[in-house]
Every structure is written in structure tokens, then in C-alpha cells.
Amino acid sequence: MRIKASTGSNSIACVYVSEFDNGSLVVMVESVQPPLPRNKKWVLIVSTLFGCPVQCPMCDAGGHYRGRLSKKEIFDQLDFLVKSRFPDGKIPVEKFKVQFARMGEPSFNPSVLEVLEELPLRYNAPGLIPCISTIAPSGASSFFEELLRIKRKTYSCGNFQMQFSIHTTDRELRDRLMPVNKWDLPQIARYCNEFWQQADRKITLNFALVRGMPVDSEELQKHFDPERFLMKLTPLNPTYAAARNGLVSQIDSSWDETRCEIVNGLRKAGYEVIVSIGEMEENLIGSNCGQYLTEHLATERRLIDSYSYDIKNHS
Numbered sequence: 001m002r003i004k005a006s007t008g009s010n011s012i013a014c015v016y017v018s019e020f021d022n023g024s025l026v027v028m029v030e031s032v033q034p035p036l037p038r039n040k041k042w043v044l045i046v047s048t049l050f051g052c053p054v055q056c057p058m059c060d061a062g063g064h065y066r067g068r069l070s071k072k073e074i075f076d077q078l079d080f081l082v083k084s085r086f087p088d089g090k091i092p093v094e095k096f097k098v099q100f101a102r103m104g105e106p107s108f109n110p111s112v113l114e115v116l117e118e119l120p121l122r123y124n125a126p127g128l129i130p131c132i133s134t135i136a137p138s139g140a141s142s143f144f145e146e147l148l149r150i151k152r153k154t155y156s157c158g159n160f161q162m163q164f165s166i167h168t169t170d171r172e173l174r175d176r177l178m179p180v181n182k183w184d185l186p187q188i189a190r191y192c193n194e195f196w197q198q199a200d201r202k203i204t205l206n207f208a209l210v211r212g213m214p215v216d217s218e219e220l221q222k223h224f225d226p227e228r229f230l231m232k233l234t235p236l237n238p239t240y241a242a243a244r245n246g247l248v249s250q251i252d253s254s255w256d257e258t259r260c261e262i263v264n265g266l267r268k269a270g271y272e273v274i275v276s277i278g279e280m281e282e283n284l285i286g287s288n289c290g291q292y293l294t295e296h297l298a299t300e301r302r303l304i305d306s307y308s309y310d311i312k313n314h315s
């Protein structure tokens, strides 16, 4: 693996574009969550696919899909990020999150399961908490069955974080945002009821709030017990894809959480609600899904274009 480009700041997030032997590029990120210092919380986000076949209209990772990363290629990313801060592999961080979410739907890659099995042996990291963030594609049932087994065996009692992307409770709009066959809300709830055990972390339902796309707390209440699920609301990331597809975030700089009907409705229904606005600087750095890679490719393309222009005009 070769690092092709990097950007960011040690105080928030560093984003790396790396190239593998097949010539494909992926993005990985390491970040902290101010004001917490790195020894309290440190988050690594790695890619699991070269691009992503799902092509969600708000995600820059979609398109240019070129297959799955191997177990070694996933570990290459993790080893690089770990060694850059903790060369001896000892990670004295209270909450060390390893998130399989950067580029690619993780359930499309069985190597993610192998990485999960090996992870606790690879690093000396007592605070390790792996996190799978998924849209729950219908064809990935065997991945989820195996994930259930690994989580029970290795990561019980709050040492695993499971997240599902819901975004809206309107079925048609949900299909527009995640254009593949996937589990509906009752199917997600059925799986989670098996997955969640006493002392586990609550399962997170993620909503990137898009203007015009509803979140109906009564509908959620039918399926998801507030004792087992928490709701995480985020702005829609300012990706190139979102702009191209006319998707606008409900949460902007003038947004007031206390006056938001969605937040109030969810809290009234008994849910714990986390509103994660993130750092504006993070957007500028480009650590949102696939964004930096797109910029990097655009820069390379511009260079190639101007190079071809020079050749054409000077030969």
C-alpha cells in the first residue's frame, strides 16, 4: 500500500488516499473528537471496498466499483494508522473505535469478518470497539449471521457498536437514498432483537437528515425499543454527489435543535437522541464519505488534462 495523498489536521481528522497493487485508490481516516484528547477517544475509519456498487445519491464513494479489499489490505490501512501514532502497537486509548465505513458497504466483503476475528490479537488495545455501519442489503444475510456469532464470542458486554443507516421512514424515499434491495424496518428490528444482549451498547439508527424526507417517530416506535436503540441525527454530508443530485441537508448553520420537530418527536417517544453536527473543519478537510478521494481524483484528472493539452499544443 502506498500513500498517494493526505490532508487534515492532528486536532480533528487526517484523511489519507492510498493506492494498492491493483492501482485502485481508497480513503482512510483517523480522527479525534474535540475536546476529548486522543487517549480518551480515537477513531479509525477504513475502506472495505474499492468504490461501492450501491451508489447512494449522496455518497462520493459510489461509482468506479472495482471489488473488495482483502483481509491484508484492510489490515494494511489499520497498521499504517496505528503505527503513525503508536509504533509499538500498544494503544492506551479509553475508547478506540475501528469503523468499517469509509468507502464501501462492509457487508459486501466477508474479509471484514476475518479482520474482526483477528483484531483483538493484532493490537494491544483494551479500549477496542469495532463498529459496523451498514445499509443492511438483502443479499448479505450470511454476513450478518456470521457477524452475530463473532460479536457474541468476542465483543459482548458493550464492546461492539452496530449501526444501521435509516435516513428516512418513508419507504420510497429510503429506496431513492439507498438504491438496492435491503432490509425494511421490521427486518432490521428482527435481526437486532437477536443481536442485542444485556449490557450491550444500544444499537444506533443513523439518519442523515435530508430536506423533505420525513422521520416518523411513531413508525419507529412500532419496531424499535428505546431501551435497545438510539437515534443519531447528522447533517447530510456536503459531498459532490449530494450537490449533483439536488439533496439538501435539513441541518444547517441556522438549525435549532430545540425547535426541530423530528428531535422533539423522537425524544417524546422515549429515544435517546444524539445530534452529531461534527466539525465544520472536518467538512473542509474532506473527511466525509469518499469526498477527499473525489477531490484527489479531480486534481489528478486536471493535471492529466492540462498535461495532454500541453502535449497537443506543443508537439
Ligand code: SF4
Residues within 6 Å of the ligand: 052, 053, 054, 055, 056, 059, 060, 061, 062, 102, 103, 104, 105, 135, 289
Ligand atoms: S453510503 Fe455507503 S452504501 Fe451508499 S454508496 Fe456510500 S459507501 Fe456505499
